[in-house]
Amino acid sequence: MRIFVPRDSVSVALGSDKLAAAITAEASRRGANVSVVRNGSRGMFWLEPLVEVESDEGRVGFGPMTLADVPALFSGDLKGHPKSVGLVEEIPFFAKQQRLTFARCGVTDPVSLTDYTSHGGFKGLEKARAMTPAAICAEVKDSGLRGRGGAGFPTGIKWETVRNAQAPQKYIVCNADEGDSGTFADRLIIEADPFCLVEGMAIAGLAVGATRGYVYLRSEYPLAISILREAIAIATDAGLLPDFTLEVREGAGAYVCGEETALLDSLEGKRGMVRAKPPIPALRGLFGQPTVINNVLSLAAVPYILAEGGAAYAAYGMGRSRGTMPVQLAGNIKHGGLFEIAFGITLGELINDIGGGTASGRPVRAVQAGGPLGAYFSPAQFDTPYDYEAFTARNGLIGHGGLVVFDDTADMAHMARFAMEFCAHESCGKCTPCRIGSTRGMEVLDKIIARENVAENAALIRDLCDTMKFGSLCALGGFTPYPVMSALTLFPEDFGVTSLPAAAE
Amino acid sequence: MTTQWDTSRAAGIISKYLPLEGPMLPILHALQEEFGFLSDEAIRLVAQTLNVSRAEVYGVVSFYHDFRQEPPGRHVLKICRAEACQSMGSEANAQKLLETLGLDWGDTTPDGRLTVEPVYCLGLCACAPSAMLDDELHARLDAQGLQALAGEVI
Numbered sequence: 305m306r307i308f309v310p311r312d313s314v315s316v317a318l319g320s321d322k323l324a325a326a327i328t329a330e331a332s333r334r335g336a337n338v339s340v341v342r343n344g345s346r347g348m349f350w351l352e353p354l355v356e357v358e359s360d361e362g363r364v365g366f367g368p369m370t371l372a373d374v375p376a377l378f379s380g381d382l383k384g385h386p387k388s389v390g391l392v393e394e395i396p397f398f399a400k401q402q403r404l405t406f407a408r409c410g411v412t413d414p415v416s417l418t419d420y421t422s423h424g425g426f427k428g429l430e431k432a433r434a435m436t437p438a439a440i441c442a443e444v445k446d447s448g449l450r451g452r453g454g455a456g457f458p459t460g461i462k463w464e465t466v467r468n469a470q471a472p473q474k475y476i477v478c479n480a481d482e483g484d485s486g487t488f489a490d491r492l493i494i495e496a497d498p499f500c501l502v503e504g505m506a507i508a509g510l511a512v513g514a515t516r517g518y519v520y521l522r523s524e525y526p527l528a529i530s531i532l533r534e535a536i537a538i539a540t541d542a543g544l545l546p547d548f549t550l551e552v553r554e555g556a557g558a559y560v561c562g563e564e565t566a567l568l569d570s571l572e573g574k575r576g577m578v579r580a581k582p583p584i585p586a587l588r589g590l591f592g593q594p595t596v597i598n599n600v601l602s603l604a605a606v607p608y609i610l611a612e613g614g615a616a617y618a619a620y621g622m623g624r625s626r627g628t629m630p631v632q633l634a635g636n637i638k639h640g641g642l643f644e645i646a647f648g649i650t651l652g653e654l655i656n657d658i659g660g661g662t663a664s665g666r667p668v669r670a671v672q673a674g675g676p677l678g679a680y681f682s683p684a685q686f687d688t689p690y691d692y693e694a695f696t697a698r699n700g701l702i703g704h705g706g707l708v709v710f711d712d713t714a715d716m717a718h719m720a721r722f723a724m725e726f727c728a729h730e731s732c733g734k735c736t737p738c739r740i741g742s743t744r745g746m747e748v749l750d751k752i753i754a755r756e757n758v759a760e761n762a763a764l765i766r767d768l769c770d771t772m773k774f775g776s777l778c779a780l781g782g783f784t785p786y787p788v789m790s791a792l793t794l795f796p797e798d799f800g801v802t803s804l805p806a807a808a809e
Numbered sequence: 810m811t812t813q814w815d816t817s818r819a820a821g822i823i824s825k826y827l828p829l830e831g832p833m834l835p836i837l838h839a840l841q842e843e844f845g846f847l848s849d850e851a852i853r854l855v856a857q858t859l860n861v862s863r864a865e866v867y868g869v870v871s872f873y874h875d876f877r878q879e880p881p882g883r884h885v886l887k888i889c890r891a892e893a894c895q896s897m898g899s900e901a902n903a904q905k906l907l908e909t910l911g912l913d914w915g916d917t918t919p920d921g922r923l924t925v926e927p928v929y930c931l932g933l934c935a936c937a938p939s940a941m942l943d944d945e946l947h948a949r950l951d952a953q954g955l956q957a958l959a960g961e962v963i
């Protein structure tokens with residue numbers, strides 16, 4: 305009998321290493337023939353640690369498991385186990401998903417090549433090897449895939465630019481800096497299915513003629529770093545990457561290094577300062593050479609696209625948002641986790657139907673979409689479809705797919721101040737609107753919170769946000785106004801503001 | 810944990826990373842891992858070996874939140890202060906702990922046992938609040954859990 309105990313960061317943070325040891329010990333004490341597999345998580349984090357036991361009908365789940373729940377796993381009456389959640393793949397949160405990129409996550413042993421290939425792995429790379437670089441780029445263009453790191457730029461067009469550039473050395477750089485609060489999809493795929501990223505990067509290498517790749521992975525993810533390094537070594541030793549050298553580089557705790565040009569400077573060994581564009585990284589990137597820089601999720605979507613065809617991927621989604629998005633439900637939410645679904649589902653369905661509302665059981669007050677640079681939404685906007693353009697139309701952004709839920713105890717003036725504080729803390733310092741504007745913004749918001757000249761100071765914040773939005777070099781200073789202004793507009797009462805039209809109903 | 814500075818051991822560590830493209834960050838990480846922080850001697854040696862100015866190495870060290878120029882306490886507790894953890898009450902929990910310990914963010918207890926630092930997201934945001942004690946991750950940490958965690962090492 306196989307028992308699966310996840311080894312991703314969440315499960316480990318909740319004690320899965322000790323659980324695995326206890327299950328092994330209990331099995332040997334009883335002389336039971338059990339092998340414990342350390343799988344990745346399925347992303348149903350509210351159930352973690354979620355232990356799965358193989359049965360004739362499928363894998364039966366138990367969670368959240370504690371050490372005290374271990375002996376009952378061996379009682380012979382699995383259905384009667386107090387932590388049983390039934391067949392894992394029938395749990396509505398799981399069954400309702402459309403898992404293209406995350407299909408293997410939680411199912412397989414992340415560092416088993418056999419598991420990977422027997423679940424469709426390396427099919428895309430194999431196809432790519434038989435195609436011309438131009439044909440690979442065309443397939444990615446046909447898929448409609450847009451960059452999942454935040455900006456939503458078409459991946460196929462980026463690749464095409466690098467393919468057409470002439471240079472002695474080209475690079476594939478994977479952006480695994482995942483600094484946005486409320487996001488963990490990069491971490492999950494790296495910890496649960498690292499070969500998928502390796503395969504995606506190797507395909508990118510073939511598509512543009514790059515022989516070297518780097519994964520810039522944040523230092524806050526030590527487990528992801530070690531799992532990915534292990535996977536790269538396994539794939540390399542197995543001869544699967546004959547024409548591609550892949551290396552993991554650890555970040556050093558700077559949020560701004562997720563911005564692509566700051567990331568390149570950091571990889572080169574410098575301070576992570578944002579570069580002025582042009583030149584674009586596709587033409588002059590790492591060490592001045594043509595460089596594909598893509599988010600983990602963009603690259604991890606590629607094996608499916610090559611294996612099944614761009615059209616198969618593009619069949620999902622709405623409008624110009626094609627394919628699926630691993631939406632990350634986080635914060636004060638009952639069913640927090642990763643939910644991969646075609647674009648088009650509404651924000652309200654995600655938060656209420658899938659996420660089950662708040663963890664505290666109190667009413668939802670606000671949802672921050674797209675990380676610390678993303679706008680707050682109120683429940684009145686829950687009809688917004690999950691789609692790049694629909695979010696833009698509501699002055700928001702999808703970003704990297706994070707949704708952070710707050711209940712009605714949240715103080716939105718405080719959250720607006722935090723947005724400015726975070727920007728000040730993380731600014732690379734190259735441009736004035738971001739470097740100075742964020743500190744001034746914090747001071748002005750402090751005055752508003754202390755109820756000093758509220759109307760005047762609110763007007764000042766608006767001006768300041770305009771300056772930051774239009775005058776900053778990158779989206780750190782440029783987008784910090786989103787959370788600030790959305791909080792002020794949607795929740796003026798938290799700022800003591802009464803004169804806004806929104807408050808005058 | 811910090812280890813006594815040793816120039817030849819440091820030189821050995823640096824030489825391991827020299828063949829890399831852009832070796833600066835890997836070298837700094839490795840030296841900090843070994844010696845606990847990046848001392849003036851470390852910065853001087855890196856500058857010499859990479860043939861760049863000390864100011865340049867200093868500029869890199871001071872830019873990144875991870876790099877320390879002072880030795881930390883024997884244990885480091887990083888508490889997440891980002892939005893998802895805030896939505897679950899992390900700030901109040903952290904304030905309570907800091908008050909109990911008589912510390913501010915970044916401070917070390919007078920006996921040198923524990924340094925408390927902020928971190929902005931550990932990717933555990935669906936099971937907030939979270940923290941990391943040395944290399945160990947912790948999630949669903951309420952006020953009591955956080956106090957207990959610090960209590961393990963002080």
Ligand SMILES: Cc1cc2nc3c(=O)[nH]c(=O)nc-3n(C[C@H](O)[C@H](O)[C@H](O)COP(=O)(O)O)c2cc1C
Nearest residue numbers: 451452453479481482483562563564598599602779
């Ligand atoms: C301040 C800032 C932080 C960013 N952080 C990340 C990040 O952590 N991960 C990421 O993939 N993109 C991040 N981006 C976006 C990148 O600049 C870039 O658009 C992305 O890596 C391109 O890859 P994609 O086309 O696959 O999305 C950030 C941008 C800014 C301005």
Ligand code: FES
Nearest residue numbers: 889894931933934
């Ligand atoms: S916000 Fe605290 S772990 Fe992500």
